[in-house]
Amino acid sequence: MTLKITIPGKQSGSTFSQLRLFLCFLMYCWVLADPACGYFLKNCTIRGNLSDTSNMKVLCYNRNLEVIPIAIPRKVSNLDLAMNNISKIEKLDFKGLSNLKILNMSRNQISQVDDGALGHLEALQELGLAHNRLTTLSDHLFQGLANLSLLHLDNNLIATISSSSFQLLSSLKTVNLTKNNLYNMKEVQPIVQLPHLHELYIGSNRFTSFQSQEISNTSIELRLLDLSRNPLGIFRITADVLPYLEVLDIAYCGQLGHMEWDVLDRSFLRNVNRLNLSGIEMSFERMGMVLQTVNSSLVHLRLHDLVNSSRLKIKALTDIACRIPTLSVLRLEYNNIGNLSEEFLQSCKHLTEVDISDTGLTQLSDFSFRSIEQLSALKLGHNRLSFVPKATKNLPTLKILDLSFNIINKLGCSDFSNLTELTQLIIFHNQIPNLLGCVFQDLKELRILKMGSNKILTLNDAFMNALHKLEALNLAGNKLSSIRKGEFKSLTSLKTLLLFDNQIASMEDGAFEGLVNLTELKLGSNKITQIGIRNTVLMGLPLLKSLDISCNYITYVNDDKLNPPPFSHLTSLENLRIFSQRHKGLSHLPINFLEGLKSLLSFQAGSLNIKELYPDTFIYTPRLWFLDISKNEFTALTPKLFHPIPRLNSLYLTKARIQSLDFLIGANLSRVTLLQVSKNDITVVNETVLRSLPALTYLDMQDNAFTCGCSDAWFVQWIESDNQTQVVGAGEFTCNYPADLKDTKLLDVELQFCIVRLGLYYYISTTCLVLLTLIASFAYHFLKWQVIYGYYLFLAFLYDTKQRNKHTPHGCQYDAFISYNAHDEPWVLRELLPELEGEQGWKLCLHHRDFQPGKPIIDNIMDGIYGSRKTICVISRRYLESEWCSREIQVASFRLFDEQKDVLILVFLEEIPTHQLSPYHRMRKLVKRRTYLSWPRAGVHTGVFWQQLRLALETKDGSSEENPILSGVQAL
Numbered sequence: 003m004t005l006k007i008t009i010p011g012k013q014s015g016s017t018f019s020q021l022r023l024f025l026c027f028l029m030y031c032w033v034l035a036d037p038a039c040g041y042f043l044k045n046c047t048i049r050g051n052l053s054d055t056s057n058m059k060v061l062c063y064n065r066n067l068e069v070i071p072i073a074i075p076r077k078v079s080n081l082d083l084a085m086n087n088i089s090k091i092e093k094l095d096f097k098g099l100s101n102l103k104i105l106n107m108s109r110n111q112i113s114q115v116d117d118g119a120l121g122h123l124e125a126l127q128e129l130g131l132a133h134n135r136l137t138t139l140s141d142h143l144f145q146g147l148a149n150l151s152l153l154h155l156d157n158n159l160i161a162t163i164s165s166s167s168f169q170l171l172s173s174l175k176t177v178n179l180t181k182n183n184l185y186n187m188k189e190v191q192p193i194v195q196l197p198h199l200h201e202l203y204i205g206s207n208r209f210t211s212f213q214s215q216e217i218s219n220t221s222i223e224l225r226l227l228d229l230s231r232n233p234l235g236i237f238r239i240t241a242d243v244l245p246y247l248e249v250l251d252i253a254y255c256g257q258l259g260h261m262e263w264d265v266l267d268r269s270f271l272r273n274v275n276r277l278n279l280s281g282i283e284m285s286f287e288r289m290g291m292v293l294q295t296v297n298s299s300l301v302h303l304r305l306h307d308l309v310n311s312s313r314l315k316i317k318a319l320t321d322i323a324c325r326i327p328t329l330s331v332l333r334l335e336y337n338n339i340g341n342l343s344e345e346f347l348q349s350c351k352h353l354t355e356v357d358i359s360d361t362g363l364t365q366l367s368d369f370s371f372r373s374i375e376q377l378s379a380l381k382l383g384h385n386r387l388s389f390v391p392k393a394t395k396n397l398p399t400l401k402i403l404d405l406s407f408n409i410i411n412k413l414g415c416s417d418f419s420n421l422t423e424l425t426q427l428i429i430f431h432n433q434i435p436n437l438l439g440c441v442f443q444d445l446k447e448l449r450i451l452k453m454g455s456n457k458i459l460t461l462n463d464a465f466m467n468a469l470h471k472l473e474a475l476n477l478a479g480n481k482l483s484s485i486r487k488g489e490f491k492s493l494t495s496l497k498t499l500l501l502f503d504n505q506i507a508s509m510e511d512g513a514f515e516g517l518v519n520l521t522e523l524k525l526g527s528n529k530i531t532q533i534g535i536r537n538t539v540l541m542g543l544p545l546l547k548s549l550d551i552s553c554n555y556i557t558y559v560n561d562d563k564l565n566p567p568p569f570s571h572l573t574s575l576e577n578l579r580i581f582s583q584r585h586k587g588l589s590h591l592p593i594n595f596l597e598g599l600k601s602l603l604s605f606q607a608g609s610l611n612i613k614e615l616y617p618d619t620f621i622y623t624p625r626l627w628f629l630d631i632s633k634n635e636f637t638a639l640t641p642k643l644f645h646p647i648p649r650l651n652s653l654y655l656t657k658a659r660i661q662s663l664d665f666l667i668g669a670n671l672s673r674v675t676l677l678q679v680s681k682n683d684i685t686v687v688n689e690t691v692l693r694s695l696p697a698l699t700y701l702d703m704q705d706n707a708f709t710c711g712c713s714d715a716w717f718v719q720w721i722e723s724d725n726q727t728q729v730v731g732a733g734e735f736t737c738n739y740p741a742d743l744k745d746t747k748l749l750d751v752e753l754q755f756c757i758v759r760l761g762l763y764y765y766i767s768t769t770c771l772v773l774l775t776l777i778a779s780f781a782y783h784f785l786k787w788q789v790i791y792g793y794y795l796f797l798a799f800l801y802d803t804k805q806r807n808k809h810t811p812h813g814c815q816y817d818a819f820i821s822y823n824a825h826d827e828p829w830v831l832r833e834l835l836p837e838l839e840g841e842q843g844w845k846l847c848l849h850h851r852d853f854q855p856g857k858p859i860i861d862n863i864m865d866g867i868y869g870s871r872k873t874i875c876v877i878s879r880r881y882l883e884s885e886w887c888s889r890e891i892q893v894a895s896f897r898l899f900d901e902q903k904d905v906l907i908l909v910f911l912e913e914i915p916t917h918q919l920s921p922y923h924r925m926r927k928l929v930k931r932r933t934y935l936s937w938p939r940a941g942v943h944t945g946v947f948w949q950q951l952r953l954a955l956e957t958k959d960g961s962s963e964e965n966p967i968l969s970g971v972q973a974l
């Protein structure tokens with residue numbers, strides 16, 4: 003879980019940044035509340051799932067870490083921090099990891115461990131601190147590790163061990179202090195005194211003596227003591243302190259070719275059964291004494307690498323050792339024996355295992371092993387034998403014969419003829435060019451035959467009539483070029499057949515017939531170009547579970563149906579590997595390539611240069627569980643491809659040129675727990691994609707081309723908070739775009755900002771709404787008239803639209819609508835009406851006479867105005883004050899400039915100075931720019947007045963351009 007408080011930088015509007023800070027603070031609080039809420043750990047990989055505590059591993063090895071990562075899941079049981087650059091363990095580094103059983107911190111630079119830093123690890127059983135720089139083991143170092151049983155401290159610089167540092171490690175069984183700077187045996191005294199300490203490795207230190215009184219006065223529990231590679235000048239045991247010791251390693255000890263051996267009583271080492279005296283610098287006589295000391299219990303003796311000893315001395319030592327009646331294993335590796343004479347092992351009657359590997363053997367006497375009555379394992383590897391020595395032929399009890407890494411260049415018919423008990427024959431890495439039909443015919447009990455890395459060209463009939471019990475045959479790394487029909491006919495028990503790394507180009511039909519128990523067949527790295535023309539090549543393998551034909555030369559020119567399909571007989575096959583065909587790759591995967599593989603669980607088809615997969619490719623393999631189609635050239639896949647394989651659990655699509663994960667949507671992959679799509683060109687991962695994989699626990703998306711924009715914000719948040727899916731290496735995801743973020747880490751980009759921004763949008767819109775309301779109320783208060791006017795303008799507009807929608811042109815019922823105030827009614831009735839209706843014959847609309855009862859007044863006004871050609875406004879002071887009148891004039895003037903019709907005729911009943919018109923903004927403008935009629939000015943000459951009115955009423959409707967009266971109002 004990473005934690006970031008975003009301090010706003012560039013875009014700091016103060017509200018904005020404060021808000022952002024606040025939201026970030028909220029997020030921070032939320033993160034603090036549950037420090038281990040996510041399944042994501044920077045620089046580490048989690049194995050196992052969060053709910054199963056018994057098995058959770060956190061792997062952080064080899065990541066250049068300099069400090070111990072924070073927020074390690076508390077339930078972890080195995081934590082691997084090896085191979086980093088950590089130099090210090092601090093007091094709280096492992097706080098709360100009370101479930102941890104295994105902690106590996108090997109190969110770091112640790113030189114300092116705070117007191118009590120490991121004390122939190124109550125459950126710890128195994129602690130690895132090897133290959134560090136510890137110099138001292140202090141008093142409180144291991145405090146609290148009451149369950150610790152295995153402690154690795156090898157390869158440090160430890161010179162002193164505090165007397166109480168091991169005090170409370172009551173469960174400790176094994177301590178490895180190999181390769182340190184210890185020189186005083188007293189330092190290890192507190193360790194060997196522990197009640198359960200069984201194994202102590204203190205080899206490769208600077209001890210110059212081992213004296214029993216330095217480590218204890220009473221008997222201790224030690225079972226194994228490794229003192230090898232110390233410059234021990236003396237080994238002295240004066241009391242019965244090691245009664246349980248079983249394994250003693252004093253290889254490569256001694257000082258200046260010299261080491262004293264002083265064990266007072268033979269019985270002090272009465273239980274030692276394994277002894278390593280390899281490379282010891284000790285006189286021959288003393289070595290004899292050593293062997294005498296353990297001569298009632300020794301079973302296993304190593305006498306490797308006695309450089310300074312002649313063959314004779316080795317022979318003499320061997321004689322002493324072989325007289326120990328309990329001895330059964332003698333290992334003489336890395337000595338220079340060269341020629342094994344008949345006498346060399348003459349006294350070794352009781353041995354069951356002899357190892358004379360790497361001793362420069364070129365010859366063995368035919369009877370070298372004759373006296374060994376019960377020899378069961380003979381190891382002659384890494385020598386110079388050019389043929390199977392006769393000495394190995396008559397060993398009826400032999401079970402294991404190892405002749406690997408010699409130069410044997412032929413096998414004869416009688417080479418193994420009397421080894422009827424042999425179960426393992428290892429002739430790996432020799433120079434055998436071919437086999438004879440008779441060579442294995444007597445190996446009736448053979449189970450394992452390893453003949454890899456030879457030069458075998460043909461098998462002849464070697465496996466046609468022998469080895470009925472053989473279970474594993476390794477012929478890898480030879481020169482076989484073809485497999486003939488029935489070549490392995492008699493191997494009816496064979497389970498594993500390894501033929502990889504040969505030159506096999508052709509396999510006859512029935513090549514594997516008879517292998518009725520075969521479960522594993524490896525044919526990788528050969529020259530196979532097709533899997534048989536007919537489909538009988540792989541016939542007769544009813545139990546085959548695993549087939550590997552990767553790294554061959556199989557190619558298809560198109561994806562047409564194969565007839566017959568290549569694997570149709572392999573109904574038990576569970577695992578098919580065909581990846582990496584050389585030359586052109588497979589290029590195309592034929593539609594029915596997998597036909598018949600109804601048991602297939604795992605299909606590995608990476609590096610095949612396939613561009614497309616036919617949607618029905620997997621209809622034959624309904625049980626498919628594991629699919630690796632990495633390193634192909636897909637660019638895109640269809641969801642349909644996955645419909646036939648609903649059980650798919652693991653999908654590997656690394657380096658497949660995938661640009662988007664959208665194909666997962668609707669692919670029905672509800673059981674996929676692992677998805678690896680690293681090294682592709684994916685830029686964005688969205689929620690829908692990941693929701694379509696409900697069981698996903700492991701996602702590897704390393705090395706993709708993230709855009710690092712807000713489109714990734716959801717993904718980043720999900721990585722950090724989802725507690726089911728672990729996104730491997732998420733800390734290393736790098737941005738590819740935009741240019742200024744290139745090579746920045748995705749998780750370091752401040753994308754929380756995107757999520758914050760959503761909140762910001764809400765905030766801004768609410769603010770706007772509030773401001774708008776405020777402005778509206780202010781406007782209403784201070785600009786009331788403009789607002790009211792605007793309102794009526796709007797109503798008029800609505801009316802107009804309504805009228806227009808009715809498609810009824812205003813059929814003019816009236817010549818003029820008279821708009822007047824009730825106070826001016828007498829004038830209207832007495833002067834205007836008689837003149838216009840009576841004298842001039844116009845049809846007028848008067849509200850007291852012509853308005854329809856029951857209709858809203860505003861509608862009546864509208865109908866009146868729009869139903870008349872002209873509107874005559876009879877203007878007086880009272881008229882201007884009246885609400886309805888101003889509405890009338892407004893509607894009329896709206897019509898004026900809405901319809902571009904000159905409908906208004908203004909008749910002033912009294913003189914009104916223009917400044918008094920000011921609240922009636924519109925009126926003032928009209929008056930300013932238009933001609934109008936004035937009753938008072940007419941005086942007694944009413945005739946002119948009425949004549950002007952008639953003219954005004956007679957004017958036709960017309961656009962403003964044509965009408966000189968209107969042109970003045972254009973600016974409105």
Ligand SMILES: *[C@@H]1O[C@H](CO)[C@@H](O)[C@H](O)[C@H]1NC(C)=O
Pocket residue numbers: 044045065066067068069733
């Ligand atoms: C994570 O690993 C990288 C390199 O692998 C290293 O540079 C970085 O410091 C590590 N991160 C932490 C938090 O230690």
Ligand SMILES: *[C@@H]1O[C@H](CO)[C@@H](O)[C@H](O)[C@H]1NC(C)=O
Pocket residue numbers: 132154156157178179180181203
């Ligand atoms: C002890 O440490 C040495 C040196 O690193 C290593 O070779 C050996 O395998 C270790 N033994 C055990 C039992 O861990």
Ligand SMILES: *[C@@H]1O[C@H](CO)[C@@H](O)[C@H](O)[C@H]1NC(C)=O
Pocket residue numbers: 395396416419420
């Ligand atoms: C195999 O053993 C038999 C009887 O022990 C013996 O007669 C025969 O010579 C042996 N064969 C070889 C090749 O040594």
